[in-house]
Amino acid sequence: MPDDLNWAIGGEAGDGIDSTGKIFAQALSRAGRHVFTSKDFASRIRGGYTAYKVRTSVDRVESVVDRLDVLIALTQRTVDENMDELHEGSVIIYDGERTTMQDLEIPEGMIGLDVPLKSLAEDAGGAIMRNVVALGAACEVAAFPIDNLAESLEKRFGGKGEAIVENNKRAAELGQEYVQEHYDHEFDYDLETTDNDYVLLNGDEAIGMGALAAGCRFYSGYPITPATNVMEYLTGRIERYGGTVIQAEDELSAINMALGAARAGARAMTATSGPGIDLMTETFGLVATTETPLVIVDVMRSGPSTGMPTKQEQGDLNMLLYGGHGEIPRFVLAPTTVSECFHKAVEAFNLAEKYQTPVYLASDLALAVTEQTFPPEEFDMDAVEIDRGNVVSEDAIDEWSNEKGQFQPHLATEDGVSPRAFPGMAGGAHMTTGLEHDALGRRTEDTDVRIEQVEKRTRKVETAREREDWSPREFGDEDADTLVVSWGSNEGAMREAMGFLEEEDVSVRFLSIPYLFPRADLSADIEAAEEVIVVECNATGQLADVIEHDALTRVKRINKYNGVRFKADELADDVKRALGESAEVTA
Amino acid sequence: MSSQVRFTDFKSDKQPTWCPGCGDFGTMNGMMKALANTGNDPDNTFVVAGIGCSGKIGTYMHSYALHGVHGRALPVGIGVKAANPNLEVMVAGGDGDGYSIGAGHFVHAVRRNMDMTYVVMDNRIYGLTKGQFSPTSREDFETSTSPDGTHQSPVNPLALALAAGGSFIAQSFSSDAQRHAQIVQEAIEHPGFGFVNVYSPCVTFNDVDTYDYFRDSLVDLGEDEDYDETDYDQATEVILDSEKEYQGVIYRDDESVPYNERMGLTEDLSDIPSGAPDDAMDLVREFY
């Protein structure tokens, strides 16, 4: 058996599945092993099948596989739900004294370990510890030192007093001893420990941590699965830096509060999932046209509508790229791993402020609930740089004011980026509006000013295209005939899949796309490949559409955006001009 | 903040496009006077405006300002104040903006009691969209979308505010210039959410709730020596009295503590270091 173990605990929601799984995952991580966790959960609080799965290896693990080696089953349904992943030699730990588990039939070739979890827990001090008894039994099966589990129990229960910690350690020992005494199987596992230091965290936490590192001082949000953890992480931590979290009355309010805070000069963020993005869309346009830097996190889940709140999907790409009426400059970033959630959050704040543009950070449920181990240096705080863009100082405010001394927050500069003055700054008082406005921020319907402002906002994106690196993450054989492209959380699974493919002599080149807008032009890569495959967690292939679109022949374009409809004669001129002919049609 | 600030410093050089005679002129002048009288200046003031004729106010004033989307000015103001409590934050909009599309935010902003001022220009009609009934329109009010009345009772914004736990509830009349400015000034001085519903007649679309109507029916609580604005029961009586229109500070809770104070928000959050905080590695180590 490889050193790679797939372990799970499953039962009913409310059975303490999550905390038990986390204790085990932390024990493994602290023992210097890599961990990758995943969760099966239903959208209800009590009752309903739920499971916490841990994959662990000394080498990095970056995905889940279709295999379960050790299963702690607190209910019959846990076994049924996982039958497909169980295999010959799989170990099932269960409590045969439990009425619902008495008739459990262990399939041929699998090993059933009937351990009286509840009564052993009572011996250790209370039935509540039955899951810990099971963990002790699992340590015996996996040959994982129970001392490492004890350490994790200390961390978990230390705050509740010495006695509770001791009882839990005893419960684990009783579980281990029971298996030693009653079963004489030779288990194949040997979970070695290493001296490596790892931290274990999920994507929501990594986004929150990235936000704090990047100087985010204001967060407003409305609870929604699977984005709520971002708010829960920031609450209680952001205060250390003087910042605040506001739980708003709804997403409309959340994004408007964040907009207000951003205009007051704070680095501000909100996070939600698809239904919340829908509600935020009107204000998203306001954020963009007022050129307010704002980070909006979309932790995607299955849609449409309330869809499947606890299931994975990458279905919001079109919404993030195109959502909102009118034309809205924006950036769309999509982290591809848990640690990239941190890095992309930091980057999102810098992009937002450098270009005074809203930034969508598209995470997904798989990243949000996956806990993954990393060496702490992966989150190198010294490398975090904060770039606030063109914030003017009080001394320099005159340079950005017009001849009447009025500050120009929407000045159409060459690179499209305007000066920014924070409220409170003397001489900087200005307004801005969601209506089309002039350099002073005041409403206008002047066609020339309209054109100037549209072009200015668009130019910011062009400037960013030139100044920033939008390259994909590249893996595999550069010269392979097959090109695989994906975005978001699929990266780990695809990388591991490449290993399997290699064993069968299938070599692929893999581009993982973290920047969805602006995005790298893949036309050349696509032309160079014989086969192009786009991998994404949705039904219609939203990234595939975009890639096909990008690689099409370039078309000539005629565009008008001064607020006046096309006129026939002018249009005829435009067509001739587009065809390279000199234009002079008269009506 | 200097004492030399005059209320005209809050005027922008943009000419209002309001109809001649619109109540919003008086409402705005009073707001500017109140801001100047309370020692504010354009550089420390942030005005958030709603959408509607009333919402144009941000354009005609000079200060830091944002003109947002319909109904959602209040949360913007809350965000501004949370991020920099040193700023004087004033939110303004119409009755449609505040009590219809923005009704949810209104109730929650009252509850939150952030130290800011909310001025609603109540003309009992939708002005900007040219004369449809609004949430404060009378039940028998005939408009293009209510040819035989609205078939629903009007919202009582003062009652809404009181029920939501409002700590400062007032009403004024835009053409009673001095009283109006004084009431807004008290709202600004109140530590907490100062809410003022201002009767600002629409001369173009509302021929019922006119200057004459308000002038004739208005009772000034400031002239009633027996009226105690900190008395909840008296306030309730006035607010639920559908026979008369009142002006003055109707209710004030001097014990209430504003949200920003409860949350310990005192800092200007725009000031951040150029890299991660010094102790940022602690954030990582938590995950051992």
Ligand SMILES: Cc1ncc(C[n+]2csc(CCOP(=O)(O)OP(=O)(O)O)c2C)c(N)n1
């Ligand atoms: C989402 C949305 N719906 C509708 C409108 C159109 N609209 C603009 S102003 C307004 C009503 C304004 O009424 P009120 O707040 O009473 O302001 P007034 O014009 O009377 O001052 C409406 C419905 C809009 N701008 N946005």
Ligand code: SF4
């Ligand atoms: S329509 Fe009514 S509310 Fe609007 S500006 Fe004219 S008078 Fe004022």
